[in-house]
Amino acid sequence: NxxxxxxxxxxxxxxxxxxxxxxxxxxxxxxxxxxxxxxxxxxxxxxxxxxxxxxxxxxxxxxxMTNRRIYWKIGIEYRSTHDQIRNIIQGISTYIYECGEFETNPEKTKTFIFLDSFGNSSIDIMLYCFTKTIVWGEWLETKERLAYKIKEIVEGEKASFAFPSRSLYVENLPLGQPEAFPLQPSDKRASSQMSRDAISDRPRPE
The missing domain is CATH 2.30.30.60 (SH3 type barrels.)
Known part of the structure; x- marks a missing residue:
């Protein structure tokens, strides 16, 4: 020791x-x-x-640490247009490079803001950057200001953030009464078994 x-x-x-x-x-x-x-x-x-x-x-x-990192995936709705996505990326990039809170010298850190991937429910923009401060509380404040700015940029472009969603497609059945659609063999067996069960459950006379 x-x-x-x-x-x-x-x-x-x-x-x-x-x-x-x-x-x-x-x-x-x-x-x-x-x-x-x-x-x-x-x-x-x-x-x-x-x-x-x-x-x-x-x-x-x-x-x-020399800098603190921020690494986000920002999901935008699929109905967003090409111009909206480009303008959002440009707006974020302008803020990162001009606000003075981020280290953008390529000899010290790397900064990436790109359309990255197509998710299940969103078009994903990757944000990878470093703050100048390494103090945790100051880093949290810088990250919060960035989040508000990104929300302002997205809303300014009349776009929306994506969230997990699922589409349900319901097919229309042919018009008519249920009796008009014949049962399949397996359905007939199930119906017959239900009838026998119903009879067996009836109370028997004493």
Whole structure:
């Protein structure tokens, strides 16, 4: 544990205050000792982890992120026109590149906004981008503003978001009385059996 603690110090795997995640624990580092590290989970429970365990497990340090990602599939109704879809994509792209909240330098991150696929109930637009902030609360606010803007763009194009739906087709039967349609052999057997069952269920005289 002491050797593992020195390794953590020397390699600067994480520092006090970092948000880390292991296969078993996720939270903020409160203390790094020679034998163990203390992590405050988001439910406010304090977990003490032996350094030897931390040194031998895969560990994510969210505080070392350079950017935060947003990856959405935006479903548009199939009745949307080509022009509506193109204008929606262009409107989202303009907002992403001009609002100043997203990292759009191609040397740092990749940004993709494309018509992506045809789903069961929607035409899907893929949005893949990164925010400049890595702070979780600020990222949530940026993502919320983006969601409102996309809704405004879609409604401005007189288009609508798609939702799972199912079409039911009912065929018209020929006109006439039910007696006019002869029973199939299997139907006759079923009808005969029902008649016998009805007779057998009648009360018998004493």
């Amino acid at each position: 002491m050797f593992a603690g020195l390794t953590i110090f020397m390699d600067r795997v994480f520092e006090k205050g970092n948000w880390i995640k292991t296969p078993d624990v996720e939270g903020t580092v409160e203390d790094i000792g020679f034998r163990a590290t203390k992590v405050r989970q988001f439910d406010k429970a304090l977990v003490t982890i032996p350094n030897s365990k931390l040194a031998n497990e895969a560990l994510i340090n969210y505080s070392r």
